[in-house]
Amino acid sequence: MSRYNLNDVQCDVGCLKHLINAIQQTIDDVDFGTAENRNPHLEQADGLIRIARDLVITLDGKIDTHFNEIGSTTSGRLPDTSHVHAREEARNG
Numbered sequence: 706m707s708r709y710n711l712n713d714v715q716c717d718v719g720c721l722k723h724l725i726n727a728i729q730q731t732i733d734d735v736d737f738g739t740a741e742n743r744n745p746h747l748e749q750a751d752g753l754i755r756i757a758r759d760l761v762i763t764l765d766g767k768i769d770t771h772f773n774e775i776g777s778t779t780s781g782r783l784p785d786t787s788h789v790h791a792r793e794e795a796r797n798g
Contacts, residue, residue: 711776722761
């Protein structure tokens with residue numbers, strides 16, 4: 706089994722960034738209602754996804770900027786697959 710490394714983290718963060726951008730675009734296309742009758746749940750979802758988007762953009766940039774430094778000071782580790790093994794054990798009795 707290959708080790709999970711910084712390349713994998715960077716790829717996962719990139720995927721998360723695309724997912725968050727897709728959610729943000731969907732929210733941007735939604736009618737929030739009139740000024741007097743705004744949907745507070747949509748307002749909250751919009752604010753939270755914008756925070757998540759900003760955080761993932763910052764994280765992606767930091768990984769990219771410090772990739773060599775981080776990569777040279779960490780060692781790969783195997784991903785945690787304990788949940789998979791637990792499911793298999795439960796299935797097999």
